[in-house]
Amino acid sequence: MNESENVKRIAVFPNPDKDPDFSYTKEVVRILNGAGIKVCIDRRYHYSVGEKPGMVEYYTYIEELMSSSDFVVVLGGDGTILDICERAALHELPIVGVNLGHLGFLATVESDNLEELAKLATEEYFVDERMMMEIQIRDGSIIRELCALNDLVVSSSVGAKIADFKICCDGNTALNLKADGIIIATPTGSTAYSLSAGGPIIDTSTETFCVTPICPHSFASRPIVFSGNSSLTIQGETQSNQTDICVCADGKEVFKVSKDAMVEVIKSDLKTRLVRIGSNRFYDIISTKMFGR
Numbered sequence: 585m586n587e588s589e590n591v592k593r594i595a596v597f598p599n600p601d602k603d604p605d606f607s608y609t610k611e612v613v614r615i616l617n618g619a620g621i622k623v624c625i626d627r628r629y630h631y632s633v634g635e636k637p638g639m640v641e642y643y644t645y646i647e648e649l650m651s652s653s654d655f656v657v658v659l660g661g662d663g664t665i666l667d668i669c670e671r672a673a674l675h676e677l678p679i680v681g682v683n684l685g686h687l688g689f690l691a692t693v694e695s696d697n698l699e700e701l702a703k704l705a706t707e708e709y710f711v712d713e714r715m716m717m718e719i720q721i722r723d724g725s726i727i728r729e730l731c732a733l734n735d736l737v738v739s740s741s742v743g744a745k746i747a748d749f750k751i752c753c754d755g756n757t758a759l760n761l762k763a764d765g766i767i768i769a770t771p772t773g774s775t776a777y778s779l780s781a782g783g784p785i786i787d788t789s790t791e792t793f794c795v796t797p798i799c800p801h802s803f804a805s806r807p808i809v810f811s812g813n814s815s816l817t818i819q820g821e822t823q824s825n826q827t828d829i830c831v832c833a834d835g836k837e838v839f840k841v842s843k844d845a846m847v848e849v850i851k852s853d854l855k856t857r858l859v860r861i862g863s864n865r866f867y868d869i870i871s872t873k874m875f876g877r
Contacts, residue, residue, distance in 0.1 A: 739765025
């Protein structure tokens with residue numbers, strides 16, 4: 585369904601790694617300004633983007649930048665969107681991803697079709713709400729809280745070192761297995777690491793958790809899909825006292841925890857809002873990105 589929001593100000597997040605000369609960033613700014621949209625950018629990029637009085641505003645603080653905007657445009661790829669999605673969700677800002685990478689399941693505007701961004705001014709777009717997960721790591725007196733859009737990976741800290749994992753759902757043991765690790769994926773994350781490990785593709789309009797083993801030492805270990813209303817707990821123990829268990833959400837910071845650590849995963853109250861420009865839906869994107877149809 586078309587989202588009728590009056591878009592006037594858009595926060596643009598450049599990607600110096602994938603756009604080192606800022607040519608794509610400048611083109612995005614030109615297109616948005618041409619559509620009558622004011623652009624808001626981090627002040628660090630002032631000299632790279634240039635001065636455009638009245639149409640570009642620079643902000644020193646990210647929170648001020650986000651709270652002053654109606655939308656977020658992110659240049660890069662899916663990883664860049666994962667970096668910004670929690671902050672955008674806290675401000676309830678829809679995200680438009682410009683794909684400068686490879687597959688780009690989340691970034692739906694391609695670098696050779698930037699003119700599509702002008703449709704934000706005429707409300708020719710759709711907004712898809714995506715489930716996020718809330719993660720709590722309890723390791724003795726240390727408690728960490730994380731949020732993820734794609735997935736959580738719990739694994740041995742050393743490659744090719746197997747570990748024992750126990751997964752409980754709502755307090756009941758659901759799975760015991762030996763494996764290199766496990767992936768807990770949202771429907772959005774089902775096309776990422778989980779898919780590479782043999783997990784299913786899950787419709788992103790649903791709210792579920794998919795638990796996918798990584799290199800399980802068993803023919804019987806298969807991915808399991810749980811309700812998004814479930815509370816999942818994960819414990820891992822390596823078979824070597826010198827090897828830790830690692831926890832990583834959305835491919836960001838890696839935390840090493842003890843064998844007594846408890847990792848709990850529940851559905852977050854936050855939602856990531858991803859913008860689709862055009863009629864392409866989830867399965868159209870799957871068909872195009874994965875099979876080239």
